[in-house]
Amino acid sequence: MPHRNPLLESVFKIDSETDFNRIALSVFNYQYNHVAVYRKFCNALGRSTPKHYKEIPFLPISFFKTHTVLSDEFSSDQLLNFKSSGTTQSIRSNHFLALPELYVNSFMDTFSKQMVDPKDAIVMALLPNYIEQGESSLVYMVDHLVKVSNHPLSGFYLSDLEALIQEIQKAKQTKKKIILFGVSYALLDLAEKGIDLSQVVIIETGGMKGRRKEMIKEELHQILCDGLNVKHIYSEYGMTELLSQGYTDGTEYFTSPNWMKVVIRDVNDPLSLRPDGKTGGVNVIDLANLFSCSFIATDDLGVRKGNRFKILGRFDQSDIRGCNLLVN
Incomplete structure (x- = not known):
């Protein structure tokens, strides 16, 4: 069992944008140092020293199907493993639950x-x-x-x-x-x-x-x-x-908790983020994912308004598949 990570307590106490940015950068530094596949991904992009959460690289969600996305402080064979739903032919994502709490x-x-x-x-x-x-x-x-x-x-x-x-x-x-x-x-x-x-x-x-x-x-x-x-x-x-x-809440918009944030990426330039009200790919920052990866580029299309967001559908896998070539 790893040492008691001080970030465990702070994630659920976030109550401001400043707080979120500070803790997101701390989580990034922890994951860069302890999650091997994420470190390789960031290094391949040449992005290992972000100064703001909007500069943090987002790992394509498909990596959860092809790699073990887990801190080196844990052994996957001792953990509960969540798998995505899918058909008998499809590869299911794996998300290892390091700490159920x-x-x-x-x-x-x-x-x-x-x-x-x-x-x-x-x-x-x-x-x-x-x-x-x-x-x-x-x-x-x-x-x-x-x-x-x-x-x-x-x-x-x-x-x-x-x-x-x-x-x-x-x-x-x-x-x-x-x-x-x-x-x-x-x-x-x-x-x-x-x-x-x-x-x-x-x-x-x-x-x-x-x-x-x-x-x-x-x-x-x-x-x-x-x-x-x-x-x-x-x-x-x-x-x-x-x-x-x-x-x-009865509308089409979802509300994020304080430790989760959706940002929208440009479909044609995945490293660029789009402003509020503009459609693009959905990137999710989930700081509860402390021991896997908190920065995920999903396959969803959406739009954001403040801390609320709307999902519009999915987009073609070919738009992000190339990112997998960065990490062997």
């Missing part, structure tokens, strides 16, 4: 502030494919929320829609807030039942997973609102490679 502190703080304190809620989950594939960071998070809720109606319902519907009817008789996490295609299956979930906060996540045709988010949410009789569908922005999340 980092992940738990991150998602508990964000969920409690942006959604509800799980102790005051009934937390239900319709995430069949994540359960089937295993090693899911989303299942780990929701399972923890279920346990903290400490309610007999909280839990995972796999593909048993009838059981879920019955238990939601029971939950409506309580004074608890009802939270339902659902993968997109399973929520569509539920919406086709034509039931009234007007008292339920629905958090859509995870996409179609090859089970249904892809559709734009606005179309999906309108179908779900109509079929489930709710005013809003909420979304979570999270992924295997991140230990932090953002949630929508």
